[in-house]
Amino acid sequence: MSKTPSISFSAEMPAENGVLVLFTNAAKTLGAQAAALNAEERLTKAMDAAEFKAGLAKSLSLVTPQGTDYDRIVLIGTGKKPLTEFDFLKLGGAAMTAVGAAKMATVLFDMPAPEEGGVATTVKNTSDFAQGMTLASYRFTKYKTSKKGDDEDQDPKDKDEKKAAAKITIVTPDAEAASSLWDAQRGVANGVMLARDLVNEPANVLTPKEFAKRAKKLEKLGCDVEILDEKDMKKLKMATLLGVSRGSRNPPRMAIIHWNGGKKGEQPVAFVGKGVTFDTGGISLKPAGGMEDMKGDMGGAAAVTGLMHALAARKAKANVIGVIALVENMPDGDAQRPGDIVTSMSGQTVEVLNTDAEGRLILADALWHTKEAFAPKFMVNLATLTGAILVALGNHHAGLFSNDDDLSEQITTAGLATQEKVWRMPLGPEYDKMIDSKNADMKNIGGRFAGSITAGQFLKRFVGDTPWAHLDVAGTAMGSPQNEISKSWASGFGVRLLDRLVADNYEG
Numbered sequence: 001m002s003k004t005p006s007i008s009f010s011a012e013m014p015a016e017n018g019v020l021v022l023f024t025n026a027a028k029t030l031g032a033q034a035a036a037l038n039a040e041e042r043l044t045k046a047m048d049a050a051e052f053k054a055g056l057a058k059s060l061s062l063v064t065p066q067g068t069d070y071d072r073i074v075l076i077g078t079g080k081k082p083l084t085e086f087d088f089l090k091l092g093g094a095a096m097t098a099v100g101a102a103k104m105a106t107v108l109f110d111m112p113a114p115e116e117g118g119v120a121t122t123v124k125n126t127s128d129f130a131q132g133m134t135l136a137s138y139r140f141t142k143y144k145t146s147k148k149g150d151d152e153d154q155d156p157k158d159k160d161e162k163k164a165a166a167k168i169t170i171v172t173p174d175a176e177a178a179s180s181l182w183d184a185q186r187g188v189a190n191g192v193m194l195a196r197d198l199v200n201e202p203a204n205v206l207t208p209k210e211f212a213k214r215a216k217k218l219e220k221l222g223c224d225v226e227i228l229d230e231k232d233m234k235k236l237k238m239a240t241l242l243g244v245s246r247g248s249r250n251p252p253r254m255a256i257i258h259w260n261g262g263k264k265g266e267q268p269v270a271f272v273g274k275g276v277t278f279d280t281g282g283i284s285l286k287p288a289g290g291m292e293d294m295k296g297d298m299g300g301a302a303a304v305t306g307l308m309h310a311l312a313a314r315k316a317k318a319n320v321i322g323v324i325a326l327v328e329n330m331p332d333g334d335a336q337r338p339g340d341i342v343t344s345m346s347g348q349t350v351e352v353l354n355t356d357a358e359g360r361l362i363l364a365d366a367l368w369h370t371k372e373a374f375a376p377k378f379m380v381n382l383a384t385l386t387g388a389i390l391v392a393l394g395n396h397h398a399g400l401f402s403n404d405d406d407l408s409e410q411i412t413t414a415g416l417a418t419q420e421k422v423w424r425m426p427l428g429p430e431y432d433k434m435i436d437s438k439n440a441d442m443k444n445i446g447g448r449f450a451g452s453i454t455a456g457q458f459l460k461r462f463v464g465d466t467p468w469a470h471l472d473v474a475g476t477a478m479g480s481p482q483n484e485i486s487k488s489w490a491s492g493f494g495v496r497l498l499d500r501l502v503a504d505n506y507e508g
Contacts, residue, residue: 187313
């Protein structure tokens with residue numbers, strides 16, 4: 001919700017001053033262009049005095065250096081090793097943090113050698129750096145207010161966030177090409193920030209109905225968006241989804257987002273998101289401690305919405321469908337009870353033993369409807385589904401469950417490239433037996449052990465022969481460790497990962 005920097009590219013140094021950003025390696029060597037500024041000796045002495053090691057994405061800020069017209073010079077370390085794609089995002093994030101509240105900054109995109117010899121940066125590196133700067137600028141400040149007399153107590157960062165967005169000029173010989181690529185890639189950064197905004201919103205604002213309205217806004221980018229209401233879902237017999245929403249005064253919605261950027265009639269790919277806008281656990285009520293975080297139980301739906309924004313904004317050459325199932329899970333006199341049996345859209349029956357295992361119930365109908373209505377090449381669903389995935393993988397990997405080795409490998413590769421990493425978990429008939437029910441076709445929990453796996457096994461019963469992957473993002477969509485490009489409680493995890501999956505494998 002904070003103002004993103006205004007980024008432009010130039011082949012020449014601008015006349016404005018402000019902050020100058022330069023790069024230096026672990027040997028304290030500057031790039032050739034930076035060395036031409038005739039300040040290398042002074043900067044080296046300053047680095048020595050500050051004991052600056054120039055590690056990757058580390059920064060040193062020098063205020064009003066002698067002999068320059070700049071307010072500050074910021075040195076960003078590039079470390080000892082050759083830079084990877086994600087390293088350039090990290091460098092952009094570090095630069096944005098170091099620039100801070102400055103109104104104007106010039107980045108001399110001229111990388112020194114990691115050891116010896118020259119380093120040729122590409123147009124893609126330049127765009128990645130700009131994306132890192134943009135993502136690092138994000139703050140959720142929508143509900144912050146300032147009052148007279150509060151300045152002494154106000155966090156300086158909050159004051160900075162209320163100022164105008166910084167004007168950033170990135171100086172590179174390939175300015176025209178970098179600007180063209182950034183025009184396309186900016187949409188990916190905006191998609192990530194849209195996902196962050198959605199997850200950060202409080203549940204009293206972002207109800208299922210409001211979420212659907214925000215998804216509808218993607219029509220401005222050229223998407224076609226269909227909204228199903230409660231009446232529509234009853235006609236489709238989505239009883240597992242509707243059962244979850246019974247206890248809430250806020251009615252459910254399902255948004256179906258189409259981006260038709262590929263060949264006419266070409267089979268689409270599909271992404272499905274769990275969107276529980278608040279999860280009390282229902283009758284199986286959660287403990288009070290930490291329940292406020294359950295406003296983020298729609299992280300999967302947020303990622304799908306952000307992904308569709310990214311694909312439409314960069315005009316992806318693919319036909320893509322995004323489906324988000326939106327409900328609120330509340331305890332009420334009409335709420336679903338443990339022991340209830342419901343019939344899913346697929347015709348399969350489910351014994352609901354725990355109303356807090358609700359995400360798989362709404363996804364069951366969402367996946368089945370996606371499969372039947374659109375016959376996609378594959379389906380990938382994202383869901384903050386289980387706490388058990390946190391026990392298994394912590395906050396650094398999403399759990400990957402799949403019935404297709406090729407799709408699983410493509411997602412894993414995209415995760416390594418974007419550093420939105422996944423780890424494949426097992427599925428199998430032994431786990432399938434754990435969700436068999438004596439009273440229905442299946443039950444919605446499998447017991448104490450292998451909780452994430454049995455949840456994935458449950459979803460697998462609703463995808464048929466369609467290649468499918470389930471990403472459990474409970475540890476990565478919210479509350480994950482902050483880094484150079486994410487300072488927010490909500491990370492926007494999944495947008496860059498799945499945009500890369502589409503770009504590398506499903507665009508002409």
